[in-house]
Amino acid sequence: MNTNAFRLAVMPGDGIGVEVMDAALAVLDAVEKRHGLAFDRQTIPGGAHHYKETGTALDEAGFEAAAAADAVLFGAMGWPDIRYPDGTEIAPQLDLRFRMNLYAGVRPIRAIPGVPTALADPRAAGIDLVVLRESTEGLFTSRGKGVIEDDRVARDTLEITRDVTERLTRFAFRLAERRASRLGRRGTVTLVDKANVFRSFAFMRKVFYEAAAAFAEVDARHHYIDAMALDLVRRPWDFDVLPMENMFGDIMSDLGAGLIGGMGFAPSADIGDAHGLFQPSHGSAPDIAGQGKANPTAMILSLAMLLDWLGERHDSQACAEAARAVEQGVDAAFGSGEVRSYDIGGRDGTGAIARAVIGHLGA
Ligand code: ATP
Secondary structure, eight states, X not given: OOTTEEEEEEEEESTHHHHHHHHHHHHXXXXXXXXXXXXXXXXXXXXXXXXXXXXXXXXXXXXXXXXXXXXXXXXXXXXXXXXXXXXXXXXXXXXXXXXXXXXXXXXXXXXXXXXXXXXXXXXXXXXEEEEEEEOSSBGGGGTTTOEXXXXXXXXXXXXXXXXXXXXXXXXXXXXXXXXXXXHTSOEEEEEEEOTTTOHHXXXXXXHHHHXXXXXXTEEXXXXXXXXXXXXXXXXXXXXXXXXXXXXXXXXHHHHHHHHTTOGGGOEEEEEOSSOEEEXXXXXXXXXXXXXXXXXXXXXXXXXXXXXXXXXXXXXXXHHHHHHHHHHHHHHHHHHTXXXXXXXXXXXXXXXXXXXXXXXXXXX
């Protein structure tokens, strides 16, 4: 089998999801030519507007096509005025996470050269950490199952399982090992929890250290979530891989994105043992949709993560090289001062940034 040919499910979704997807696919076109790769793309309709038109946010055929692909590239889904009858958001991405068992939400927080960070300290240029959000359980186990009794009490239940915690821990340590060889330093995995108050988190910590024992080359630590909120602002450059419960990861990954220029610079990957879905950390951004002002960097870096994941999974040198080229292209486009996106006070729109990245892809 030609390990440089892949089936790609493309789910643009709503709002700026569609715009940043176009930019990422233009980068992919260029990457295919330069690195001898071939992506057979299937566009899958879905999202809030699709729900409005058809009554379904993502139909069964869409789920099946996503599951059958080698990887899924996802824009953003959801729109404020379009909701399910019970008032909840249209978020098929959450269903995809549960149905495809995408337990590892990988959210890299890396300072990009030329992009201003929120911190004045010069060490902020060295921010390079990963918020690893568990994405199939925790408080989100209760999604759609919360109860309200007599209009007096509301209750949602948080669940932590041994199986998922072990998998997440192993994922975190393997990721730290790979990063350690890339960054040329010893890796550290820091579990972020609230084990001093809740049994579920004390259990999570116990299972974490049991599973961590198999990884001698990486340090295992823990940190309370409240202290982590403080330290992610005070000294984010000191952290490496940070696994945490679903809701904690939801919040901390936004805080992290705020450190490195905002949501437009924060990519993500939702990875399970059998599937991978790659999307920017941001949503459909209705306030700027349709204006060509969306920053496609998070989406383009998510594409780089997709290429990196395929490269490792299929032992494809071409994919691994393409992943590095895309990341370096982003760094060069911003680092050279050639482009500055609207979200950091510049005047370069979605297309201009994609073109600049393509221009820096190298031979
Ligand atoms: P969700 O609720 O699904 O997270 P959202 O679009 O309401 O979606 P965010 O994605 O968190 O919220 O984005 C918040 C705001 O940040 C947006 O309304 C927009 O102003 C800005 N923003 C987000 N992504 C980008 C981007 N790629 N480029 C420029 N600005 C962005």
